[in-house]
Amino acid sequence: MEFGKIDRSLLDKMNFRLPEDGTFTRTLKPAVKQPKLFLGGAKWGRKEWVGLIYPAKTKESEFLDFYIQNFNGIELNTTHYQIYPEATIKKWAEKAKGTDFKFCPKFPQSISHYSDLSSTKALADTDRFLASVVNFGDHLGPMFLQLSEKFGPQRRDALFSYLQKLPKDLDITLEIRHPDWYGNEAIRRELFQTLHELSIGSVITDVSGRRDCAHMEITAPVTFIRFVGNGLHPTDYERIDDWVKRIKSWLEKDIREIHFYMHQPDELYTPQLTDYLVKELNNHCGLSLQRPKLIETTGDLFG
Numbered sequence: 001m002e003f004g005k006i007d008r009s010l011l012d013k014m015n016f017r018l019p020e021d022g023t024f025t026r027t028l029k030p031a032v033k034q035p036k037l038f039l040g041g042a043k044w045g046r047k048e049w050v051g052l053i054y055p056a057k058t059k060e061s062e063f064l065d066f067y068i069q070n071f072n073g074i075e076l077n078t079t080h081y082q083i084y085p086e087a088t089i090k091k092w093a094e095k096a097k098g099t100d101f102k103f104c105p106k107f108p109q110s111i112s113h114y115s116d117l118s119s120t121k122a123l124a125d126t127d128r129f130l131a132s133v134v135n136f137g138d139h140l141g142p143m144f145l146q147l148s149e150k151f152g153p154q155r156r157d158a159l160f161s162y163l164q165k166l167p168k169d170l171d172i173t174l175e176i177r178h179p180d181w182y183g184n185e186a187i188r189r190e191l192f193q194t195l196h197e198l199s200i201g202s203v204i205t206d207v208s209g210r211r212d213c214a215h216m217e218i219t220a221p222v223t224f225i226r227f228v229g230n231g232l233h234p235t236d237y238e239r240i241d242d243w244v245k246r247i248k249s250w251l252e253k254d255i256r257e258i259h260f261y262m263h264q265p266d267e268l269y270t271p272q273l274t275d276y277l278v279k280e281l282n283n284h285c286g287l288s289l290q291r292p293k294l295i296e297t298t299g300d301l302f303g
Contacts, residue, residue, distance in 0.1 A: 004207030038073030102141030173201030
């Protein structure tokens, strides 16, 4: 992911500490039932994972099978580039049968990046996208709408109108990137208030060069975190440690699901850092999440 990327030489100088919980997060009621955690990456089609978490000589047609054995969720970026036919979605969902695995489809770019959110085509593409991904059935996780960095708050009427048209029985989250959404307190408050009223999640993006996107506002029962690491730089582990502490506190709040998806400039390192995250969550939160099955190690890469 190029968004928010900074020169590696600057990483040691960055303040990566997570901000305090936002207004809507602080006012969440105590948990009646502990939230479920879903962890993973953004793609299963990674040839560099053969010999790491995919057995040697694994065929590409089998990558998803082994991905599901290592993670329990995926940020499904492939739906950003095309709307898949019903048969394809059902085929992927079938591979997750008997598990609680979740696919989290990304809205197509024809809607999020190349429309005004109000055109007949944008609304028709939305209907086609939703009709496609509902075929995941019980394996459908939250969908996320990622707006372009150019989509500023001057277009908020179009955005809010579009969000109001989305179905209320599906979990949907929104990622905002234009800095003006965060730089003006009134605009920021209006954004999160609107998402809260519509029960739409606010994607929290933890990326080096845009710390404002780690806003720590939970506006819906399902929260979605995108973590962008820096190739196993020491600060990656420090940031994960900070997230473990924060997630531990959130496990006591009235949240249904927490989704945490890992990104790296070289996705070779995604399984390793996810393994560290799972190990630390288990150690500090009393959980028993399954760790990725790292083949090149004994499965205990971090002790």
